Amino acid sequence: MRLSDDSLIQSSPTEGIHERRTDRQTEPRTSRTMGDYEARANEAFAKGEKKLKSSSLFSSLMGGNKHDEAAECFQSAANGYKLAKSWDRAATAYVAVAECREKLGEYHDAATARVDAAAMCKKYDALAAIEHYRAAVKYYTELGRLSQAAKHLKEIGEAYEGQNDENAAVVAYTQAADLYESEESSSTTANNCKLKVATLCAKLDRFEEATEIFEDVARASLNNNLLKYSAKGYFLQAGICRLCWNDPIGVLNACERYEENDPAFSGSRERELLVGCAKAAENGDQDEFSNVVAEFDSMSRLDGWKTTMLLKAKKRIEKHVEAEEDDLT
Numbered sequence: 001m002r003l004s005d006d007s008l009i010q011s012s013p014t015e016g017i018h019e020r021r022t023d024r025q026t027e028p029r030t031s032r033t034m035g036d037y038e039a040r041a042n043e044a045f046a047k048g049e050k051k052l053k054s055s056s057l058f059s060s061l062m063g064g065n066k067h068d069e070a071a072e073c074f075q076s077a078a079n080g081y082k083l084a085k086s087w088d089r090a091a092t093a094y095v096a097v098a099e100c101r102e103k104l105g106e107y108h109d110a111a112t113a114r115v116d117a118a119a120m121c122k123k124y125d126a127l128a129a130i131e132h133y134r135a136a137v138k139y140y141t142e143l144g145r146l147s148q149a150a151k152h153l154k155e156i157g158e159a160y161e162g163q164n165d166e167n168a169a170v171v172a173y174t175q176a177a178d179l180y181e182s183e184e185s186s187s188t189t190a191n192n193c194k195l196k197v198a199t200l201c202a203k204l205d206r207f208e209e210a211t212e213i214f215e216d217v218a219r220a221s222l223n224n225n226l227l228k229y230s231a232k233g234y235f236l237q238a239g240i241c242r243l244c245w246n247d248p249i250g251v252l253n254a255c256e257r258y259e260e261n262d263p264a265f266s267g268s269r270e271r272e273l274l275v276g277c278a279k280a281a282e283n284g285d286q287d288e289f290s291n292v293v294a295e296f297d298s299m300s301r302l303d304g305w306k307t308t309m310l311l312k313a314k315k316r317i318e319k320h321v322e323a324e325e326d327d328l329t
Contacts (some may be wrong), residue, residue: 034084041080045093048073052100071100078116091120091132098135111139115152126159133159141179147186150179154193166200173197188227191217198237199305205312207245214238219261232258232265239274240306243313248282269300277313284321289314 051070078093094117101110118132133152140149157172173196180190198213218234221227235258242251255274259266276292293310296302302310 037080038084038086038089041077041084041086041089041093044073044080045077045089045096048077048096065104067100067103071097071104074100082120087120087123091117091128094120095132107139107143108145111136111143111145111148114139118152118155122159126162130156130159146179147183150176150183150186150189150193153179154189157193157196161196161200166204170197170200170204173200187220188224191220191227195234198241202237202241202244202305202309205244207241211238211241211245214241218258222262228262229264231262232268232270235262235265236270236274237306239270240309240313243274243277243281244309244316248278251278251281269296272296277310281313281317281320284317284324286314286317286321289317 048070051066051073054066074093074096078090078097081087081090081093094113098110098113098117101107101113114132114136118129118136121129121132133156137149137152137156140146140152153172153176157169157176160166160169160172173193177190177193177197180186180193194213194217198210198217201207201213202210214234215238218231218238221231221234239251239254239258242254246254251274255265255271255278259271265271273292273296276295277289280286280289280292293302
């Protein structure tokens with residue numbers, strides 16, 4: 001039996017599918033806006049506040065704990081505020097979570113909520129995050145989570161450094177380094193924090209402190225197969241700091257000690273730079289000092305910190321020469 005074209009059209013198995021697809025495409029799509037997320041977050045936050053105001057006896061009779069239930073509401077609110085990009089309200093909600101968790105004795109969860117609050121604050125005010133990091137540090141320290149506490153102290157240091165408050169940053173980085181050192185597996189991170197302290201101390205003209213830290217980190221690095229190749233760089237930074245406060249003979253003596261500590265320092269460009277600068281300082285020759293620095297820079301590019309410190313050392317030569325000329329007149 002031969003089927004007609006009409007029969008083929010009517011029995012086409014794909015026709016209904018195409019029609020259904022067309023119908024589906026014409027259905028209106030709905031999506032939540034930021035305003036929707038914020039409205040839902042407001043509702044969740046208000047619900048959490050209501051939970052806290054309820055009677056503890058009533059919550060117990062209902063088989064729950066008002067602080068636990070409120071924390072869940074505040075967590076939901078925080079998530080909604082994040083989706084709405086309402087960072088300040090999200091931070092407030094996370095603080096509410098932390099307070100509830102603390103009431104329940106759940107200090108690890110309280111610390112986590114404080115860190116979340118800090119992350120929200122960083123999006124609009126880095127300094128506002130510090131109080132939350134400090135609260136988290138307190139929790140983690142009491143729980144014996146010293147690496148976690150140190151991590152957030154480091155973030156406090158970064159926040160202060162970003163606001164050009166070097167003195168406060170030095171304090172935070174130093175505390176972080178101390179906590180990292182108490183954890184055997186965190187010695188490398190401890191050294192990184194110490195290096196931050198040293199670079200900032202030098203920037204604050206606290207050259208002797210910076211020198212001691214750079215030398216300590218260099219010697220510690222020599223005991224680590226992965227870090228020992230960085231030692232001569234740290235000795236260089238220590239030597240540059242010495243040029244800013246120590247007399248030339250003191251710098252030359254330090255170079256000898258660096259060679260004893262690290263044979264790779266002997267004959268290195270780093271040693272040649274320090275020795276050349278020290279001799280130029282001893283001669284009171286600023287041009288010679290500049291030539292030594294330029295020669296090193298042509299081979300190994302100096303970063304901003306080293307350039308700034310070497311300029312300070314050069315100015316010290318200038319002041320010394322002026323002082324000698326005044327004595328002669």
